[in-house]
Each structure stands twice: as structure tokens, then as C-alpha cells.
Amino acid sequence: MDIPKQLLKILPSVRRPSRYIGHEWNRIIKDPKTVDLKVVLAFPDGYEIGMSYPGYQILYHILNRRRDILCERVYAPFPDMEKALRDKQLSLFSLENFRPVQEFDVIGVTLQYELHATNLLTILNLAELPIWTNQRSDSDPLVIAGGPCAYNPEPVAPFLDAILLGDGEDAVHAMMDVIIDGKQKGLPKRSILQSLAQLPGLYVPQFYHPHYQNGIFSGITADPGAPLPVVAAYITRLQDDNYPDKPLVPLSEVSHNRLQVEIMRGCTRGCRFCQAGMIYRPLRERSPLSISRQVAKGLDTTGYEELSLVSLSTSDYGQLTPLLEELDKVISSRNVSLSFPSLRPDTFTQSMAERASTARTGGITFAPEAGTDRLRAVINKAGDEQDLYRACTIALNHGWRKIKLYFMIGLPTETDDDLIGICEMVRGIFRLPDSHRLQGVTLSISPFVPKAQTPFQRLPQITGEELKRKTLFLKDRLPRRKIKVDWRNPRVAEIEGILA
Ligand code: SF4
Structure with missing residues (x-):
């Protein structure tokens, strides 16, 4: 489906169309044919909130600095846009190339706030992906989350392939290297996830089994080879080159302008x-x-x-x-x-x-x-x-x-x-x-x-x-x-x- 053409029909009917057109100053456009991995950073809240979150810009910059990775963005659409997308049967798309989210190799989600959990599900659903990890196929993107809410991962664990605890700066490189390697070797998703589980800070829910007594969490066991406990990743220094020289500038008013x-x-x-x-x-x-x-x-x-x-x-x-x-x-x-x-x-x-x-x-x-x-x-x-x-x-x-x-x-x-x-x-x-x-x-x-x-x-x-x-x-x-x-x-x- 021609997303830009369909979008033009939708935009007059939604509030603040600027939320959905991209074209921000300093955005990065890459040719997908020139990279080994396509990542979309999905912010499970509205555009104005997501554009105001500096951590998202850091990841966007770090990933796009690599020649082998293309990184684009998507934000949770507001209810009017969600309805319009459903009415037109239009799949959720990234803002840089208007590419369907389901066509990326990795969906990176940041969970800043507990209520982002429901928007995560909306994003997956609008991307026409099964929300449950065990219903997604090997050809579907890996869905990986991080952020403060990842420190209590069980409420969102059934929907995520992997969860990063801790600082993302170094961890994302290690994760992307593993995924690129697995993709080039044609490995099944499960093998890639087994390798990801060995990285510092990575919790891969399908290799762990939480136990509950009377509905209360009572402990967790791990499959052989999966580290327990999972220890958060952290960087010892805040390195200058991890910060964007050219931050994205929105075309319209956002929460922190x-x-x-x-x-x-x-x-x-x-x-x-x-x-x-x-x-x-x-x-x-x-x-x-x-x-x-x-x-x-x-x-x-x-x-x-x-x-x-x-x-x-x-x-x-x-x-x-x-x-x-x-x-x-x-x-x-x-x-x-x-x-x-x-x-x-x-x-x-x-x-x-x-x-x-x-x-x-x-x-x-x-x-x-x-x-x-x-x-x-x-x-x-x-x-x-x-x-x-x-x-x-x-x-x-x-x-x-x-x-x-x-x-x-x-x-x-x-x-x-x-x-x-x-x-x-x-x-x-x-x-x-x-x-x-x-x-x-x-x-x-x-x-x-x-x-x-x-x-x-x-x-x-x-x-x-x-x-x-x-x-x-x-x-x-x-x-x-x-x-x-x-x-x-x-x-x-x-x-x-x-x-x-
Ligand atoms: S621990 Fe630090 S960041 Fe948290 S409320 Fe206290 S002063 Fe603020």
C-alpha cells in the first residue's frame, strides 16, 4: 500500500497532522538497501511527549551513526489517528521513510511510564503484529524494550522478545551485533535470543519461568544457560560521542521545546x-x-x-x-x-x-x-x-x-x-x-x-x-x-x- 498517498487522505481529519508527517529538522534518512539491519524506535506515547524525551534522541543518534544500521521512529498515534488508521486499514508506519513498522528487523520500545504498557500493545496491534511473543513468527521483528519500567518486567514480559535493564549506550551495540550476525547466518529467532540472553542486562522472558502463589509473584527459574539473576547493564562514563550533535527539532510545539x-x-x-x-x-x-x-x-x-x-x-x-x-x-x-x-x-x-x-x-x-x-x-x-x-x-x-x-x-x-x-x-x-x-x-x-x-x-x-x-x-x-x-x-x- 502507498502509505504517503493514503496518509494525505487521512491527515485533514486528524488533530495536529504534524505528529505524523516526520520531516523534522536533523532527521536522518538512509537507504534501506545499504544497511544490514533496520530498527524502528517506538515511543509508546504521543509525539509531543516522545520528542521531548532526550534518551530517545540518544539512541536514535547512536544507532544511526552506524553505517550498517538504519534507525527510524514511530510514536503512539492519538485516538483519532488510531481510528483513522483502522478505518483505512493502514498499517502503522515510521516517520522517516513511511515504512510499515512490521517490515523492520527490530522494534525498540522505551517504557518510561507504567501506562505505556497499553500503548505498546496498541503499537503492535496497529503494526498488524500479534501482541503475544509466542504468536509472532521468525519473520516478524524482534520487539525489545528498555527504560525504567523494564525493572519490573513481568507485566509486559509476554509481549516482548527481550528486555534491557540499565543503560542502553553500550548494550545496544552488543545487541545489534548479535542480531546482525544471526540474520546474516540465517539463524532462527530463538537462537538469536539465546545469544542475546548472554549479554549484560538482557532479560529474554521466554527462557525464564515466573512462579506465583495465590496470584503473588513468588520466584523465577531459568532455562539451562540463561543467566540468573539478570544484572543491569551500566556504562562507567557518559561519553561525549553518544550525545547527538544535531538533535531532532520538531516542526510543531512539543512538551519540552x-x-x-x-x-x-x-x-x-x-x-x-x-x-x-x-x-x-x-x-x-x-x-x-x-x-x-x-x-x-x-x-x-x-x-x-x-x-x-x-x-x-x-x-x-x-x-x-x-x-x-x-x-x-x-x-x-x-x-x-x-x-x-x-x-x-x-x-x-x-x-x-x-x-x-x-x-x-x-x-x-x-x-x-x-x-x-x-x-x-x-x-x-x-x-x-x-x-x-x-x-x-x-x-x-x-x-x-x-x-x-x-x-x-x-x-x-x-x-x-x-x-x-x-x-x-x-x-x-x-x-x-x-x-x-x-x-x-x-x-x-x-x-x-x-x-x-x-x-x-x-x-x-x-x-x-x-x-x-x-x-x-x-x-x-x-x-x-x-x-x-x-x-x-x-x-x-x-x-x-x-x-x-
Ligand atoms: S533520589 Fe534524587 S532524583 Fe530521586 S527524588 Fe530524591 S533527589 Fe530527586
Whole structure:
């Protein structure tokens, strides 16, 4: 079927057609006849989210740098496009060459969030592939997933040929070499998977047998030759050449419309609920010079006017002052503004604010996570409310007018007093001497969901009903003026908990 021709008929009927036409600045087009392996990176969420995820761009760059591999992209279509594809019986296609996803050798999926599991199935179904691994044939693509949700792989294991735990940079090369070798030798899929299972960080579900007692996971056994336990892969250094010099630039607005540059990976703080803090250990920092070189190249090849320094906890970066000085040389001459992702209030400094206050986004985000010292001690989150007030004062004095705060509710041992503590913290911000400058505070309230590999992984999650009660309790007690509260649908939180 001529996909571009069919697509032209569909596009006028769907919202934001730019999601489905590719042609982004810096996209990479290769001739499939010149490569040994065709990979499609499938992001199981909408285009705007997927294009904002820097890890996806790293993999796209790493794979396409190899002459023997072609790597294209696909994102989960929105429901209107999904319906249009089904109505027209059009198979899901990649954005570079409009090639049906089922024609690739490998489908690489990143599972960033528990609810991506359902979109993974939608992608496979729209690609006209059986969703169950054991129903796919040797001629169907290998479906391989990675990302944080891979650390609790069993909910998605029946749909995946292999699951990568840990850092992808080195592991993808080893995986692709094995697959190319197997393909050239004409090996059956099972033999290729047996070789993949020997690689660090690779879990090949069909060689493992989970056991359950009364529906609860009780252990796992492995076929002879399959390593147990599977140990996550990790890279010892964040190498410059793994980062794209020419990041993709979307043609339309996406969630993070700016140059995003990773400055370090890992976090040593050890907040007990935080999966990222546990699974991305050890801490690895890049040098200020490496970062500023990448920033200069990235800005010149994209035209972005805003830079974001990406890490789990940017204010903990060990060489922050030298980095900000290096970056100043690069960004001030280009009239580029600097923004930070969410910050720990206890580590936000005057010097960070001075460097970043040219950011035009108008908002700054702090993550106190809990409303009282007692509960912050339970979750091992450093800092107190005075740290938050100090950070807000610095922000207000340096031009920010909107403050966003991340809190979790439903945390272990939480009582209503801890929720009242959140309200008190917010009221305290409005009592600051500089609060007349404040245009608004947004509270982003997330439910606590016990995540794999964290100290809280086996603790219970509150019910959707209780989550709703706590949310309303909080909303009723917060000041009405200049406050916006974002919270998660309780039903969604329950599903997230089941999959996590
Ligand atoms: S919540 Fe933030 S500071 Fe705490 S461990 Fe996670 S990334 Fe680190």
C-alpha cells in the first residue's frame, strides 16, 4: 500500500497532522538497501511527549551513526489517528521513510511510564503484529524494550522478545551485533535470543519461568544457560560521542521545546520512594567543558533559544559553578536562556538563579515532596520549609513570577496532619516579603506508587477512594487565590500501581 498517498487522505481529519508527517529538522534518512539491519524506535506515547524525551534522541543518534544500521521512529498515534488508521486499514508506519513498522528487523520500545504498557500493545496491534511473543513468527521483528519500567518486567514480559535493564549506550551495540550476525547466518529467532540472553542486562522472558502463589509473584527459574539473576547493564562514563550533535527539532510545539543536555546520570540522595534515584546509580558526571561543547553544537544546529540542563537533581551537580561559567560563554552571545528541571529547594542557590534568570518560561519548579519534617524524614527527603521559603525568595528576587511545587500524597505513614503541612507551606510562600511579585503557585500532586527496586517497593498503595479523599481534603484547605492544583486521576493511579 502507498502509505504517503493514503496518509494525505487521512491527515485533514486528524488533530495536529504534524505528529505524523516526520520531516523534522536533523532527521536522518538512509537507504534501506545499504544497511544490514533496520530498527524502528517506538515511543509508546504521543509525539509531543516522545520528542521531548532526550534518551530517545540518544539512541536514535547512536544507532544511526552506524553505517550498517538504519534507525527510524514511530510514536503512539492519538485516538483519532488510531481510528483513522483502522478505518483505512493502514498499517502503522515510521516517520522517516513511511515504512510499515512490521517490515523492520527490530522494534525498540522505551517504557518510561507504567501506562505505556497499553500503548505498546496498541503499537503492535496497529503494526498488524500479534501482541503475544509466542504468536509472532521468525519473520516478524524482534520487539525489545528498555527504560525504567523494564525493572519490573513481568507485566509486559509476554509481549516482548527481550528486555534491557540499565543503560542502553553500550548494550545496544552488543545487541545489534548479535542480531546482525544471526540474520546474516540465517539463524532462527530463538537462537538469536539465546545469544542475546548472554549479554549484560538482557532479560529474554521466554527462557525464564515466573512462579506465583495465590496470584503473588513468588520466584523465577531459568532455562539451562540463561543467566540468573539478570544484572543491569551500566556504562562507567557518559561519553561525549553518544550525545547527538544535531538533535531532532520538531516542526510543531512539543512538551519540552528546547535543547536538552544531560549533565549527569544518577543521584545519591536516596529518597526512598524514588525509582530513578535507585536504578540509575552510580552517579556519573560529565565535565563542564564536554557539556558546553555539546551545548554550542546543539544550539548551532537546532536554533533553539532555550537550554535545559537535564539530570535527576541538577543542583547536586558537583561542578555547578564552573559549568555555569562555561555555559555563560556559550549562551550569552547567542541570546539563549537557561532553565532547570525540578529542583530540590535546599540546594537552589543565588548563583544558579543569576545564571538562569534570563529564562523566558516564567516558572520555576521545586520538589519538597512532603508537607512535614516528620514525613520528609520517613521518605529520606532532605530540606525543610525554611529551605523552600529561601529558594522561593531567591526565585522571586531574580524574576520568576510563577512557582510550581511537586508533592506526593499517600506516602507511607502519612496522616492528615502531613496534608495540612502542605497547605501551611503554600500559605507560607504567600506570606514571604516578596510574595507580591508572585503571579501564581501550581501544585502538582502525585499519588505515591510503590516502585520496583526502591525501599518502599513492597509497601501498600492507598486505594483510589482514599486518594480522592486526600486530594479533596487538600484542595478544601488550600488558599483559593493564585493557586492551581494538578492531580492524578485515582483510577489511573490504581492501574499504575498494578503495573509498577
Ligand atoms: S527524588 Fe530527586 S533527589 Fe530524591 S533520589 Fe530521586 S532524583 Fe534524587
